Amino acid sequence: MAGVRVNVNVGVLGHIDSGKTALARALSTTASTAAFDKQPQSRERGITLDLGFSCFSVPLPARLRSALPTSHPAAPETGPEPGEPQLQVTLVDCPGHASLIRTIIGGAQIIDLMMLVIDVTKGMQTQSAECLVIGQIACQKLIVVLNKTDLLAEGKKQAAIEKMTKKMQKTLENTKFRGAPIISVAAKPGGPEAPETEAPQGISELIELLTSQISIPTRDPSGPFLMSVDHCFSIKGQGTVMTGTILSGSISLGDSVEIPALKVVKKVKSMQMFHMPVTSAMQGDRLGICVTQFDPKLLERGLVCAPESLHTVHAAIISVEKIPYFRGPLQTKAKFHITLGHETVMGRLMFFSPAPDNFDHEPVLNTFDFSREYLFQEQYLCKDLEPGSTGSDQATEKAGQATEGLCPRQQWALVEFEKPVTCPRLCLVIGFRLNADIHANMCRLAFHGILLHGLEDKNYTESLLPKLRVYKLKHKHGFVERVIDDYSVIGRSLFKKETNIQLFVGLKVHLSTGELGIIDSSFGQSGKFKINIPGGLGPESKKILTPALKKRGRASKGEMAKQEEGAERQEPAQHVTLSLSFKRYVFDTHKHMVQSP
Numbered sequence: 001m002a003g004v005r006v007n008v009n010v011g012v013l014g015h016i017d018s019g020k021t022a023l024a025r026a027l028s029t030t031a032s033t034a035a036f037d038k039q040p041q042s043r044e045r046g047i048t049l050d051l052g053f054s055c056f057s058v059p060l061p062a063r064l065r066s067a068l069p070t071s072h073p074a075a076p077e078t079g080p081e082p083g084e085p086q087l088q089v090t091l092v093d094c095p096g097h098a099s100l101i102r103t104i105i106g107g108a109q110i111i112d113l114m115m116l117v118i119d120v121t122k123g124m125q126t127q128s129a130e131c132l133v134i135g136q137i138a139c140q141k142l143i144v145v146l147n148k149t150d151l152l153a154e155g156k157k158q159a160a161i162e163k164m165t166k167k168m169q170k171t172l173e174n175t176k177f178r179g180a181p182i183i184s185v186a187a188k189p190g191g192p193e194a195p196e197t198e199a200p201q202g203i204s205e206l207i208e209l210l211t212s213q214i215s216i217p218t219r220d221p222s223g224p225f226l227m228s229v230d231h232c233f234s235i236k237g238q239g240t241v242m243t244g245t246i247l248s249g250s251i252s253l254g255d256s257v258e259i260p261a262l263k264v265v266k267k268v269k270s271m272q273m274f275h276m277p278v279t280s281a282m283q284g285d286r287l288g289i290c291v292t293q294f295d296p297k298l299l300e301r302g303l304v305c306a307p308e309s310l311h312t313v314h315a316a317i318i319s320v321e322k323i324p325y326f327r328g329p330l331q332t333k334a335k336f337h338i339t340l341g342h343e344t345v346m347g348r349l350m351f352f353s354p355a356p357d358n359f360d361h362e363p364v365l366n367t368f369d370f371s372r373e374y375l376f377q378e379q380y381l382c383k384d385l386e387p388g389s390t391g392s393d394q395a396t397e398k399a400g401q402a403t404e405g406l407c408p409r410q411q412w413a414l415v416e417f418e419k420p421v422t423c424p425r426l427c428l429v430i431g432f433r434l435n436a437d438i439h440a441n442m443c444r445l446a447f448h449g450i451l452l453h454g455l456e457d458k459n460y461t462e463s464l465l466p467k468l469r470v471y472k473l474k475h476k477h478g479f480v481e482r483v484i485d486d487y488s489v490i491g492r493s494l495f496k497k498e499t500n501i502q503l504f505v506g507l508k509v510h511l512s513t514g515e516l517g518i519i520d521s522s523f524g525q526s527g528k529f530k531i532n533i534p535g536g537l538g539p540e541s542k543k544i545l546t547p548a549l550k551k552r553g554r555a556s557k558g559e560m561a562k563q564e565e566g567a568e569r570q571e572p573a574q575h576v577t578l579s580l581s582f583k584r585y586v587f588d589t590h591k592h593m594v595q596s597p
């Protein structure tokens, strides 16, 4: 196993100014002097020294050596030098807000561990909380690093660290990272003005902790090749080099790769890992790909993939899960920033749930079933909805929910993008509000999910949406105005005057007295209509409706005409109500109404 190097990717996340970059720098330098003081520094660095990326290597711990298959493809054919196998830790230092979200999601599959950097003098801050949310969506492991311990008063240092450690433990309690290790350091003691000679504190311990926490993730060479490029530059006489991390699949020398953003395909002329030429690489590897006749200025960051393996979508059906820390509802028609794969675009949402009978269905996260029917939702259903937003009859009716406070196990949204997005299939989706006040103590991350079905056709509203059977459940209520005979009554107040009652003919209505009626025709001009009662009115119902019957008997012809126009009339002693329930499919271009029980 001489010369074997294994790469793991560690995200460095945290609130602004918590010292992420300082920490990444301290880790790289400490590791290189501590572990490789005989080697030139360039060796310890990755093939890219792009802003957010740096790396260090340590001898591969024995624990991981046994887990390493002898034919591990991360091994270059000729190692940097014979000797101990190495563990290369690539640090992904996340900079500002927007790029933070993009970097993390883009690297979701390759960040094997997240370091959450906390300024020990400040504790959890808004973006620390957001990072924790992203971590829970995208990462498996976490280490909390309490930084800037040099700022704590000498005598009270230990007590302050312990106090913050306890606080952080408590914060982690409610996350999937409960019990994750917490360590304290001073990445840049003295701050920016301090001389470079001032040594960072606690870094060797952190490296030790990292090494003990890292596990070699299962890398999968199958599936289409996809690489997140973070650096692109030209080398005279060679060509253009794109460096980045392989998100999925594998690649070999001579393969063609596509730069989907530019729709160009290039042949891989040469490849390097850790400055060494390689003939193949796979998921998780940091790689440099050299192609020819490609202007590096055209691509700074972005995706490179196997030709035609990504799809460009105009809209998508995604599974959605609300992020509980996001305040406020997720409303249909609302717009969010949405990151899919590596791109962020604005998208407008329409939420829908299973039909009420299917609320218990096991979530399915790799396909979307077009053969099922779904229930439209005015907003994402969740238990923490503010009072008044459901519950009231009006709101419930408006939302078309027949949920009685229950939450389905899975919900979906149709997202319509402001511009087409190129992304992998089944990619992670994160929705957030960038325009929210960044100084407000608020979680900007609103929901996450998986892209289940991309709508590639530009005319998807006509070609595809009609296949999406999302319906609104509508309920209408009215009254029986009077009886015509034992088998027919006149109804009112169910429709507006301008409603085309013809569309409702044939639908069933239920009378509060128990009979079933069928809408027969409109009656007069004021939205009244005739209802047939195939089973006939029961004796009890007739009794209730009799006063009107009697009155009508006595009325003159002129008075009858008045009644038909909705003027004064004698109502039954007791109201008999009518209720009509039907489904209307949101994407049915003919606006058909379909009976629901």
Ligand SMILES: Nc1nc2c(ncn2[C@@H]2O[C@H](COP(=O)(O)OP(=O)(O)OP(=O)(O)O)[C@@H](O)[C@H]2O)c(=O)[nH]1
Binding pocket: 014, 015, 016, 017, 018, 019, 020, 021, 022, 023, 094, 095, 096, 147, 148, 149, 150, 151, 185, 186, 187, 188, 189, 190, 191, 192, 193
């Ligand atoms: N006193 C002290 N200052 C530190 C320490 N670590 C970082 N700093 C200072 O804190 C400031 C921010 O450090 P950075 O490393 O740039 O922080 P960051 O988290 O990368 O910031 P962004 O990338 O802007 O989010 C700089 O002025 C650092 O010199 C530390 O351990 N002690």
Ligand SMILES: [Mg+2]
Binding pocket: 020, 021, 022, 093, 094, 095
């Ligand atoms: Mg930074």
